[in-house]
Amino acid sequence: MVPPRSSGSSIFANGGKPKEARNSGAQSSLLRQLNTREVLTALQRHGPLSRAEIARHTGISGPTITRTVLDLLAGQLVEEAELSPGVVNRPALGRPGKVLRLASASVSVQGLVIGVQQCELTTAGLDGSWQAEPRTFATPKRYNDLVRKVVEQLQRSREQSKTSVLGVGISIPGLLRRQDKRTLVSPNLHQTDGQQLGVDVAERLQSLGLGNEVVLLQETQALCLGERMYGAARDIPDFAMVDITDGLGLGVVQGGQFVEGSTGLAGELGHITVDLHGRLCGCGNHGCLETVATDAALAAAISARQGRQLTLAEWLPLIQTGQVRVEQDLNEWLDYLSVGLAAVINIFNPSRLFVHGHALDAAPDLFDRLIERTARRALAPSLADCRIIRAQGSKRHGAVAAIIQQLTAGR
Structure with missing residues (x-):
């Protein structure tokens, strides 16, 4: 990962647009790194590109692109491939051109x-x-x-x-x-x-x-990193991620930086007490949010009510096909989860709030119901600038x- 700064470590691969190197020594080395990062970012965002296309996307000069590509080829980070015939918006006449892509055939x-x-x-x-x-x-x-x-x-x-x-x-x-x-x-x-x-x-x-x-x-x-690189958080500098699978974790990115706290331990939203007399949590406390608002918590609540111990993966098809009725458990679970999401919106004011979990698959309207309940609890001005979205990436x-x-x- 990029080395941490004072407020956290960077989630973004590049720190800004590069410029052509003019000086020798440390500045020249830094600019080479920025140019290299920009080329790699262009390939990540746009897929296979010719050298000319890389230059257009990055604004880097042709000679610098040539030097950068040679370094990346030597490092096995990119590879050359033939341009497939019939590719849209590319010339079809003459010899097939060469394109560069992130390496996958050999590494x-x-x-x-x-x-x-x-x-x-x-x-x-x-x-x-x-x-x-x-x-x-x-x-x-x-x-x-x-x-x-x-x-x-x-x-x-x-x-x-x-x-x-x-x-x-x-x-x-x-x-x-x-x-x-x-x-x-x-x-x-x-x-x-x-x-x-x-x-x-x-x-x-x-x-x-x-x-x-x-x-x-x-x-x-x-x-967060997976959503940033492969999901719906591309080019979004401010967002939050709530994971509700086993525990309940929070990741926050502001200005392209992870909000980590002094030693990297920030984000333990799941260990806020929401029920003073609640279940024992793995942290040793009672009534933590993750004991009532996660995939695991929902499976445990349904198992207790139904009198048989199953995992969420085992419960989901039974719920989806109407073989078991769990509306009371779902409503309680939604209420507690909406409390957690509203807290994130009120405290961090993210432009996007991603939710990663599987229990929301229990019913077609469950996510919409979660958004409605969160809207009732969050401050209206903070919610107005925030979209709540299911995460597309994974761990x-x-x-x-x-x-x-x-x-x-x-x-």
Whole structure:
């Protein structure tokens, strides 16, 4: 990730439009990095481009584009391909032209999502295209077993890959301290408390001769990054993301910067007390918002009322087909979730508020009902400037985006 600034770390890959380098030394090096980042950003936004098209999109001169592309080709971050015949708005006469694209034919990255119940591993090109079906495996209950299983799966995936893997991005829940990437506490994944999963995985890979970049980021930041690169938050400098899957996490981006707090622990919206006599939370407190307003909380409430223990994935088809009636549970769940969303709108005034979760699939009108209840609780002026949207990205998008940004940010 881009190194943190005073108020947080940047979610945007480029810090502004580059200019042609005029001086030598540090300034020249910085301008080369900005030019390189701008070229990569153009390819991410527009797909395969010719050198002339890159120059038009970025405003960088032809000779500088040539030097930048040579550096990116040598670094295996981009690759050349033939222009497909019949492409709209491109010449059809003469020899097919060459275009540049983010590398995917010869290199790849891995994205790993550490979940409370299961982990998901995927492989993608630098353009974000999936290269294989995701691997899933149960999350081990002991930390040493988790590290061993993760490394084993990463190694097995690399052995079966037809491309060279440049690095891995890992999304993890819990309070992740920015300075040393240590999980201080994870209310729903206590085996990682006090541990540095990214460091331990990197060291184990290094010992196996598989050492390369490993990036660890908190799961809500992963969702923000995935939405920014592949979803509906492209070019949006101010937005918030609420994750309601296992826990209830909040990611806020303002002016292109993550709002992280002094050590990177900001965003624990799920641990605000909303019921003084409520259920015990994984953090040790009672009545936290995440005990009543998440996918897991809804599944637990329905299970208690129906007298059988099922996961949300098992409940959803029963709800959708009318085999069980859960309107009371849904209404209570919507009420509590709307309290959380209204708080985000009132405090942070985002232009977009994304919600990531699966329980909203229980009924066709459920999301609209959530917006209506949030509107009744949020301050009208703050709500007027905010759109509430279901997230399009995922944590695996974010894990992949994190390693791609790490590989490209320092070029």
